[in-house]
Amino acid sequence: MSKPVELGDIKEGTYVIIEGSPCRVVELEKSKPGKHGSAKVRLVGIDIFTGSKKSYVGPSESRIEVPIIEKGSAQILSVTGNVVQLMDLQNFQTFETEYVEEDVRPRLQPGQEVEYWKVLGKSKIVRIKA
Secondary structure (H helix, E strand, O other): OEEEEEHHHOOOOOEEEEOOEEEEEEEEEEOOOOOOOOOEEEEEEEEOOOOOEEEEEEEOOOEEEEEOOEEEEEEEEEEEOOEEEEEEOOOOOEEEEOEEOOOOHHHOOOOOEEEEEEEOOEEEEEEEOO
16 A cells, blocks of 8 residues: 655655655655756665665656555564564464564564564564564
8 A cells, every 4th residue: 555745745764666666765866947847856765675776766746656554563473494474463363474674584583572564565574572
C-alpha cells in the first residue's frame, strides 16, 4: 500500500517508491525553475530490502508514491540459512522473511523478540528488542 505525495514535499530520510521498490531518501537536490521549465527535484534512495542505490528525477509539482510501513513485533521461531520464521505477537500468525538488517543478522536466535516492518508485501527484521 502507498499514497501519493508531491515530489517537492519530500525530505531526506523519508521513504519513497522508486522503480517499484521502497527506498529511503539519502540525497535530495532541488533546482530552481528556468525560463522555459519548472523546478526539478533529483533524489537518490537506498532500497530498504536490497541496499541498492536508485535515483529519480522529476518536476517538483509531480507526484511520487510513499509506501505505508506497517511495524510490528514478532518472536523468532527458527533461523535456517537466510530464512527466518517469525510469529506475530498480535495475531499469532507465522510468516517467513529473508530480509534482515546486516548488524542484526549474527545475533538472531530462536525465542527472541524482534521488530519487523511490512512494506509492499515484503517483511524485514529491523532490530532485536531487549
